[in-house]
Amino acid sequence: MSTSYTEQVEHLMAQYREQYEALQRTQRRLREISCTVTAPRQTVSVTAGHGGVITDVKFPTGAYKRMAPAELAAAVLSTITEAQDKAAAEAAEAVAPSLPPGVDARKLFTGDVDLQSLLSPEPQLNDAVRDVMNIRD
Structure with missing residues (x-):
């Protein structure tokens, strides 16, 4: 059974947030x-x-x-x-x-x-x- 469209979008948004937070950590590390x-x-x-x-x-x-x-x-x-x-x-x-x-x-x-x-x-x-x-x- 496939997941609903809403769940898929929520999953993509969660992935995006994780990538964004990782990018922020990298930028912080570069500045330091x-x-x-x-x-x-x-x-x-x-x-x-x-x-x-x-x-x-x-x-x-x-x-x-x-x-x-x-x-x-x-x-x-x-x-x-x-x-x-x-x-x-x-x-x-x-x-x-x-x-x-x-x-x-x-x-x-x-x-x-x-x-x-x-x-x-x-x-x-x-x-x-x-x-x-x-x-x-």
């Missing part, structure tokens, strides 16, 4: 990303947030004063890159559960994923939707 990396000899400390945005740069010791400008610049740049990579990895981890199976979240963040691969040529419909639309395989 904060990754701090400290260079060797504690010359510089860099904090990156979601999207690789640098939110803080500190020089925790006076070690930077004894460095040549090119050496300090290299330390700052490599620490920034490492903090951004760490933040991207956390973001990928947060988003991964909501991606289709087989999609590498890390590659998605670096732009190495074919975006068309995220959608199938035909939409995936659950049984309730198929019943409402009278679609049969």
